[in-house]
Amino acid sequence: MKRVNAKTLTRIGVIAALYVALCAILAPFSFGPMQFRVSEAMALLPVLWLEAIPGVTVGCFIANLFFGYGIIDAVVGSAATLIAAILTYFLRKKIWAAAIPPVIVNAVIIGLMLYIMEGAPLWLTMATVGLGQTGACFALGIPLVLTLRRVKG
Numbered sequence: 001m002k003r004v005n006a007k008t009l010t011r012i013g014v015i016a017a018l019y020v021a022l023c024a025i026l027a028p029f030s031f032g033p034m035q036f037r038v039s040e041a042m043a044l045l046p047v048l049w050l051e052a053i054p055g056v057t058v059g060c061f062i063a064n065l066f067f068g069y070g071i072i073d074a075v076v077g078s079a080a081t082l083i084a085a086i087l088t089y090f091l092r093k094k095i096w097a098a099a100i101p102p103v104i105v106n107a108v109i110i111g112l113m114l115y116i117m118e119g120a121p122l123w124l125t126m127a128t129v130g131l132g133q134t135g136a137c138f139a140l141g142i143p144l145v146l147t148l149r150r151v152k153g
Contacts, residue, residue: 012055015042019059020066027067033120036132039063041140043081043102043133046089048148053085069117080109095142102141103133 022039023030030037039059045052061078065071087101107130114129115122 008051011049012051012058015045015052015055016059016062018042019056020063023059023063023067030063031068033114033118033125034128034132037136038140040102040106040133040136041144043084043137044088044095044099044141044145045148046085047092047095047098047145048152050089053082053089056085057082069113072117073113076113077110080105083109095145099137099142102137103130106130106133 019039019042022042023037026038029035030039042052042056042059045056057078060081061074064077065074068074068077081102084102084105087105088098091098091101107126110129111120111122111126114120114125
C-alpha cells in the first residue's frame, strides 16, 4: 500500500476546505432543488490529481452536513460526489467526457434525494440539478482544469 505524503495530504485538505468555503459563501445558491454549486467546478480536479477524489468527497460531506440537509444529505451527497469523482478520474484523458459523470450522477442521485426528502418534482429536480452541474462543470470546471494543467506544466 502506498503511503500518503505531506504534499498529497495537504492537497486533499486544501481541496476539501475550498469546497466547503465556496458552499458556505454561496450557500443560498448551493443547496435545494434549483442549485448552482460553484464548488462543483472542482469535481473535475480528479483529471489532474488522484487525491482530488477524497478532497472533493470530504469537502462535500462537510458542506452538506453543516449547510445542506444534514446527515442524510452529507452521506448521500458525498456518495454521489465520490462515484462521480472516480468516474471522472477514469475519463481523465478526455476532459469533455470527464465532465459528464458529475452532471449525470448528481442529477440522478441528488434529484432523487430531494424528491424523497422535499417532495420536489422528480424529473424537474433532476433537470435543474443537472443544469446547475452542467454550468459548474463545463463553464467553470473545464477552464479551471485547463488553467491548472498549464500552470502545473
